[in-house]
Amino acid sequence: MPLNKEIQPGDNDELTRERLQATFDTQQMAAALWGSDLARKRRELAKKVDKLTVLHDSKDMSFMTREEKLSENARKVVQMFAHVADIVEDPSDDAEMFHLSSNAIGHEGHPFGVHFVMFIPALKAQADDEQREKWLMPALGLQLIGTYAQTELGHGTNLRALETMATFDKATDEFVIHTPTVTALKWWPGSLGKSSNHAVVSANLIIDGKSYGHHNFMVQIRDENTHKPLKGITVGDIGPKMAYNASDNGFLGFDHHRIPRRNMLMRHAKVDKNGVYTKPPHAKIGYSAMVHVRSVMIGHQGMFLGSASTIAIRYSLVRRQGEIKEGSGEVKILDYQTQQHRLFPQLARAYVFMFAGKEVRELYQKVLSDMEKGETTLLADLHALTSGLKSVVTHLCVAGMEQCRMACGGHGYSRASGIPEIWGVAVGGCTYEGENMVMLLQLARYLMKAVKETKKGKSLGRLVDYLLLPQDRHSLIGRVPQGEYGPHLAAFEHIARRQIFKVADELTKLQDKGMSKEIAWQKKAVELQRAARLHTRFYLAACFHRKVQSVVDGRIREALADLYHLHLNYELLDMVNYALEDAYLKADQVDFIREDMYRLLETIRPNAISLVDAFEFSDRELRSVLGRRDGHVYENLYKWAKESELNRADVLPYFDKYLKPMMLAARQRSNI
């Protein structure tokens, strides 16, 4: 059977020649990346979106003001829901809906972003049956627009310091929601500024003067018809951001605003009409919407890096600059070893982040169904895993995307490349849903607990059972037959385990000297977050291994294995200092890793375009002139530039207003 190679009439010949070299079928690789069902659905929905002009951008968003962006994406999201039944197979499938919104709307935000990613998950996990009936059904039916209002102007990380109050008034069976200070204003919630009319609000539950910590409450903030803020509510937009400017992240204040008692989300924690409080089965069960987003972010971030890699690799096969051999003509920039070294490891990361995203979603679904039954044993594991992955993946994604941008030279800096916007969206992920450093320290807590268990000969679970294994003193990399990569994965494991035990021992020593646990933690915090990073990078490498092993088709497995082996080499070199510290690796082994990495860059080179084609991003979804599937970059860059709002007239008013008078005056002065 012929292999699918994504060749279409009118493609740039250079790209066609590249595509013909592929050793595998891109549609089969897409199935490995997305899962065969989702890959098929993506392909079909992209075709349908192409035909539905109401879903198309009315002009490039780069040339729009914020208000135009908000209005444009509100228009498109409404059209998207109006046509949803004709486009997707299952509107309740988040993954399919995400791809529809990625194609039709892009990633700059829209009024229902937080509604679907946090508001609804919060209701699903935390509202009781009656409350689900009251709010979840209307929310799913788009009768209301919700947001998730937790962060305040003064505090985002330290949730225990949130100031918004929900004081129970027994006499009226209501909560009084109040913002006592300016720092207590809710700040940042997506779509709050101008779009939402409901919010899940985190506030301190106070009953008879006693605080029970923050809980979640359903608050209507705007009138459903006039959209005006309700009495006692102040709400607005927090202003422009680095990116994500089609989202109206907002502020929100309450002046003794009253809501019924039953507006507290009461699936787990409860308050009855007498003010009697019932504790939830797990203290952090109210954090489930955050865990949900962290779990979806992993795959999304992989996709962002996949988009940037697609743009940079396709462009690097169109762009020619300089000669390798004098007189033999200019080469494609992807033929430079430095360009391959810059881009292929990012491509490999995009692949593994997408695989890890799938694994973590499966664990999330399991924990969610356990929670339905009041079972919370796996919550700590999920929290630890998502905290580490969220931090490492977002950090490596933005570092990788920056490489992609620089690899495109000057044109990468233009918004026409599409990279600045996705970079800006991805970098937000380092901050939202828990600042990365803070989340790494959450994982470190879990790892330190795991060490304690290990010392008793027990394991906390599958994610950390490698801590029970003995340490090898020396690596076998380069000491076993060429082509065996078991020792590479073992090196990730060794490095992570060593750092985890090292910092655990250091903490114990400090405490043995009389230092408090908290101060010892501070003294070792940098080392602790390193342990969390190394553990997560081991998890990612092991996840890549699991994926390669699971592929049945030989050609796909071989092409994926090349990326996996490149990933092992590149990441090990990135963290090689840890392996040199205890002489686990010797200098000749480091050279071996490097040489093997250079060999793999050459092996991957002919498959490069097909490895990015396999993401199957449509041009509409990619929104990049440089990353166009057909490779016709230059004529379209020129066309794009002509759309610039500055080109609407040859002479703009500021010339007559400022520059001309200044030059005239200067000329007059020089004539005197």
Ligand SMILES: CCCCCCCCCC/C=C\C/C=C/C(=O)SCCNC(=O)CCNC(=O)[C@H](O)C(C)(C)COP(=O)(O)OP(=O)(O)OC[C@H]1O[C@@H](n2cnc3c(N)ncnc32)[C@H](O)[C@@H]1OP(=O)(O)O
């Ligand atoms: C159709 C789909 C469309 C998709 C479109 C997508 C587009 C949308 C894009 C949206 C963009 C942005 C949305 C962003 C939203 C937000 O940012 S919402 C706000 C997020 N905020 C945070 O993440 C705050 C971070 N801070 C925290 O999580 C906590 O404060 C912190 C964990 C740091 C500490 O919490 P405390 O309550 O103070 O904890 P403490 O009392 O010290 O106890 C620690 C203890 O608790 C365990 N723990 C903490 N969290 C959890 C959890 N979630 N689950 C389980 N366990 C948890 C922790 O491990 C400790 O346990 P230990 O046993 O004591 O060690």
Ligand SMILES: Cc1cc2nc3c(=O)[nH]c(=O)nc-3n(C[C@H](O)[C@H](O)[C@H](O)COP(=O)(O)OP(=O)(O)OC[C@H]3O[C@@H](n4cnc5c(N)ncnc54)[C@H](O)[C@@H]3O)c2cc1C
């Ligand atoms: C694009 C975007 C969308 C958002 N959407 C929402 C939303 O829909 N709803 C919502 O409620 N919020 C939202 N947020 C807010 C977001 O969740 C918070 O900004 C985030 O949790 C970080 O909190 P912070 O801003 O208080 O940072 P800070 O905690 O002030 O962080 C500042 C620095 O202090 C360090 N730091 C803080 N605490 C510790 C610690 N314990 N140990 C070590 N270092 C520490 C951090 O590592 C960081 O370097 C959004 C934010 C962004 C950027």
